[in-house]
Amino acid sequence: MYFxxxxxxxxxxxxxxxxxxxxxxxVSLARNEDLYIKGGVPxxxxxxxxxxxxxxxxxxxxxxxxxxxxxxxxxxxINYMITDFDRSLREIGVGDLSVGKKIKFMVSAYYxxxxxYDKAIKNNNKTLDEVLKKxxxxxxxxxxxxxxxxxxxxxxxxxxxxxxxxxxxxDFFEDNIIIKKIS
Numbered sequence: 001m002y003f004x005x006x007x008x009x010x011x012x013x014x015x016x017x018x019x020x021x022x023x024x025x026x027v028s029l030a031r032n033e034d035l036y037i038k039g040g041v042p043x044x045x046x047x048x049x050x051x052x053x054x055x056x057x058x059x060x061x062x063x064x065x066x067x068x069x070x071x072x073x074x075x076x077x078i079n080y081m082i083t084d085f086d087r088s089l090r091e092i093g094v095g096d097l098s099v100g101k102k103i104k105f106m107v108s109a110y111y112x113x114x115x116x117y118d119k120a121i122k123n124n125n126k127t128l129d130e131v132l133k134k135x136x137x138x139x140x141x142x143x144x145x146x147x148x149x150x151x152x153x154x155x156x157x158x159x160x161x162x163x164x165x166x167x168x169x170x171d172f173f174e175d176n177i178i179i180k181k182i183s
Contacts, residue, residue: 016076016080018073019073019076019077019080020080022059022073022077023056023077023080023081023084026052026055026056026059026077026081027052027084029051029055030048030051030052030054030055031048031051034153035051035150035153038146038149039146039149039150039153040137040140040142040143040146040147040149040150041136041137041146041150042137042139042140044139045092046138046139047136047139049085049106049109050113050135050136050138051136052081053109053110053113053114054113054117054136054154055157056077056078056081056110057110057113057114057117058117058154058157058158058161059077059161060074060077060078060114061114061118062161062162063077078110081110082103082106082107085103085106086099086103089102089103113135116131116134116135117131117135119131121154121158128151128154129147129151132147132150132151133147136150
Protein backbone atom coordinates (compact mmCIF):
# COMPACT_ATOMS: atom_id res chain seq x y z
CA MET A 1 0.00 0.00 0.00
CA TYR A 2 2.75 2.47 0.92
CA PHE A 3 4.75 1.36 -2.09
CA UNK A 4 1.88 2.16 -4.52
CA UNK A 5 1.43 5.57 -2.91
CA UNK A 6 5.16 6.25 -3.26
CA UNK A 7 5.13 5.19 -6.93
CA UNK A 8 2.15 7.48 -7.69
CA UNK A 9 3.86 10.36 -5.93
CA UNK A 10 7.08 9.74 -7.85
CA UNK A 11 5.23 9.56 -11.20
CA UNK A 12 3.34 12.77 -10.42
CA UNK A 13 6.62 14.56 -9.66
CA UNK A 14 8.18 13.30 -12.90
CA UNK A 15 5.08 14.34 -14.88
CA UNK A 16 5.21 17.83 -13.39
CA UNK A 17 8.89 18.14 -14.36
CA UNK A 18 8.02 17.13 -17.94
CA UNK A 19 5.21 19.70 -18.05
CA UNK A 20 7.55 22.40 -16.75
CA UNK A 21 10.27 21.53 -19.25
CA UNK A 22 7.74 21.40 -22.07
CA UNK A 23 6.29 24.77 -21.05
CA UNK A 24 9.78 26.28 -20.76
CA UNK A 25 10.38 25.20 -24.36
CA UNK A 26 7.11 26.85 -25.42
CA VAL A 27 8.22 30.08 -23.72
CA SER A 28 11.62 29.79 -25.39
CA LEU A 29 9.93 29.53 -28.79
CA ALA A 30 7.78 32.55 -27.95
CA ARG A 31 10.94 34.54 -27.19
CA ASN A 32 12.48 33.83 -30.59
CA GLU A 33 13.77 37.27 -31.61
CA ASP A 34 12.82 36.71 -35.28
CA LEU A 35 9.17 36.82 -34.25
CA TYR A 36 9.71 40.32 -32.89
CA ILE A 37 12.10 41.57 -35.60
CA LYS A 38 10.83 39.93 -38.80
CA GLY A 39 7.32 39.22 -37.54
CA GLY A 40 6.85 42.65 -35.99
CA VAL A 41 5.23 41.33 -32.82
CA PRO A 42 5.58 44.02 -30.13
CA UNK A 43 8.30 43.10 -27.63
CA UNK A 44 6.01 43.92 -24.72
CA UNK A 45 4.17 41.98 -22.04
CA UNK A 46 1.17 41.78 -24.38
CA UNK A 47 3.26 40.59 -27.33
CA UNK A 48 4.99 37.92 -25.27
CA UNK A 49 1.66 36.79 -23.82
CA UNK A 50 0.20 36.48 -27.32
CA UNK A 51 3.14 34.42 -28.58
CA UNK A 52 3.02 32.08 -25.58
CA UNK A 53 -0.70 31.56 -26.18
CA UNK A 54 -0.16 30.93 -29.89
CA UNK A 55 2.62 28.37 -29.40
CA UNK A 56 0.97 26.68 -26.44
CA UNK A 57 -2.31 26.30 -28.31
CA UNK A 58 -0.70 24.83 -31.41
CA UNK A 59 1.15 22.28 -29.27
CA UNK A 60 -1.96 21.46 -27.27
CA UNK A 61 -4.02 20.95 -30.40
CA UNK A 62 -1.44 18.44 -31.64
CA UNK A 63 -1.18 16.70 -28.27
CA UNK A 64 -4.95 16.33 -27.93
CA UNK A 65 -5.07 14.55 -31.28
CA UNK A 66 -2.68 11.89 -29.96
CA UNK A 67 -4.85 10.30 -27.25
CA UNK A 68 -6.03 10.32 -23.63
CA UNK A 69 -2.63 10.48 -21.95
CA UNK A 70 -1.76 13.46 -24.11
CA UNK A 71 -5.09 15.16 -23.28
CA UNK A 72 -4.23 14.91 -19.60
CA UNK A 73 -0.75 16.25 -20.32
CA UNK A 74 -2.34 19.12 -22.27
CA UNK A 75 -4.57 20.03 -19.35
CA UNK A 76 -1.55 19.96 -17.04
CA UNK A 77 0.27 22.21 -19.52
CA ILE A 78 -2.61 24.72 -19.48
CA ASN A 79 -2.70 24.61 -15.68
CA TYR A 80 1.05 25.23 -15.55
CA MET A 81 0.73 28.11 -18.02
CA ILE A 82 -1.94 29.73 -15.84
CA THR A 83 0.23 29.25 -12.75
CA ASP A 84 3.11 30.90 -14.60
CA PHE A 85 0.89 33.82 -15.59
CA ASP A 86 -0.13 34.21 -11.94
CA ARG A 87 3.51 34.17 -10.83
CA SER A 88 4.49 36.65 -13.54
CA LEU A 89 1.73 39.08 -12.57
CA ARG A 90 2.84 38.98 -8.96
CA GLU A 91 6.49 39.52 -10.00
CA ILE A 92 5.62 42.70 -11.90
CA GLY A 93 3.79 44.04 -8.87
CA VAL A 94 0.12 43.36 -9.53
CA GLY A 95 -1.70 43.36 -6.20
CA ASP A 96 -3.18 40.19 -4.73
CA LEU A 97 -6.72 41.49 -5.09
CA SER A 98 -6.27 42.14 -8.83
CA VAL A 99 -4.44 38.95 -9.77
CA GLY A 100 -7.54 36.74 -9.79
CA LYS A 101 -9.42 39.09 -12.12
CA LYS A 102 -6.46 39.37 -14.46
CA ILE A 103 -5.96 35.59 -14.53
CA LYS A 104 -9.64 35.11 -15.35
CA PHE A 105 -9.24 37.55 -18.23
CA MET A 106 -6.05 35.79 -19.43
CA VAL A 107 -7.71 32.36 -19.38
CA SER A 108 -10.66 33.75 -21.29
CA ALA A 109 -8.24 35.35 -23.75
CA TYR A 110 -6.45 32.04 -24.23
CA TYR A 111 -9.63 30.15 -25.11
CA UNK A 112 -10.93 32.98 -27.29
CA UNK A 113 -7.72 33.17 -29.26
CA UNK A 114 -7.46 29.38 -29.52
CA UNK A 115 -10.94 29.31 -31.04
CA UNK A 116 -10.14 32.19 -33.41
CA TYR A 117 -6.85 30.61 -34.56
CA ASP A 118 -8.55 27.25 -35.12
CA LYS A 119 -11.28 28.79 -37.26
CA ALA A 120 -8.82 30.91 -39.24
CA ILE A 121 -6.47 28.00 -39.91
CA LYS A 122 -9.39 25.74 -40.81
CA ASN A 123 -10.54 28.34 -43.37
CA ASN A 124 -7.21 27.92 -45.17
CA ASN A 125 -5.80 31.11 -43.70
CA LYS A 126 -8.41 33.33 -45.40
CA THR A 127 -9.21 35.03 -42.12
CA LEU A 128 -5.85 34.53 -40.42
CA ASP A 129 -4.68 38.04 -41.36
CA GLU A 130 -7.54 39.61 -39.39
CA VAL A 131 -7.12 37.23 -36.45
CA LEU A 132 -3.40 38.05 -36.26
CA LYS A 133 -4.06 41.79 -36.50
CA LYS A 134 -6.68 41.64 -33.75
CA UNK A 135 -4.75 39.40 -31.36
CA UNK A 136 -1.04 39.10 -32.01
CA UNK A 137 -0.71 42.72 -33.13
CA UNK A 138 -3.59 44.09 -31.04
CA UNK A 139 -1.75 47.20 -29.92
CA UNK A 140 -0.03 48.14 -33.23
CA UNK A 141 -0.63 48.21 -36.98
CA UNK A 142 1.66 45.59 -38.57
CA UNK A 143 3.28 45.81 -41.97
CA UNK A 144 2.04 43.42 -44.63
CA UNK A 145 5.49 41.76 -44.75
CA UNK A 146 5.25 41.05 -40.98
CA UNK A 147 1.87 39.35 -41.36
CA UNK A 148 3.21 37.30 -44.26
CA UNK A 149 6.19 36.27 -42.11
CA UNK A 150 3.96 35.22 -39.21
CA UNK A 151 1.60 33.26 -41.47
CA UNK A 152 4.57 31.40 -42.96
CA UNK A 153 5.96 30.79 -39.47
CA UNK A 154 2.64 29.35 -38.28
CA UNK A 155 2.34 27.21 -41.42
CA UNK A 156 5.88 25.85 -40.99
CA UNK A 157 5.26 25.26 -37.29
CA UNK A 158 2.06 23.31 -38.02
CA UNK A 159 3.75 21.32 -40.78
CA UNK A 160 6.56 20.37 -38.43
CA UNK A 161 4.10 19.38 -35.70
CA UNK A 162 2.06 17.33 -38.14
CA UNK A 163 5.13 15.63 -39.59
CA UNK A 164 5.88 14.06 -36.21
CA UNK A 165 4.57 10.54 -35.89
CA UNK A 166 4.34 10.51 -32.12
CA UNK A 167 2.26 8.08 -30.16
CA UNK A 168 3.07 9.20 -26.63
CA UNK A 169 3.77 12.42 -24.81
CA UNK A 170 7.32 11.31 -24.14
CA ASP A 171 8.03 10.97 -27.87
CA PHE A 172 6.61 14.40 -28.56
CA PHE A 173 8.32 15.83 -25.49
CA GLU A 174 11.72 14.61 -26.69
CA ASP A 175 11.17 16.17 -30.11
CA ASN A 176 9.93 19.46 -28.65
CA ILE A 177 13.30 21.20 -28.79
CA ILE A 178 13.69 20.38 -32.50
CA ILE A 179 10.90 22.76 -33.40
CA LYS A 180 13.24 25.68 -32.72
CA LYS A 181 14.66 24.99 -36.19
CA ILE A 182 11.63 26.44 -38.00
CA SER A 183 12.75 30.04 -37.80
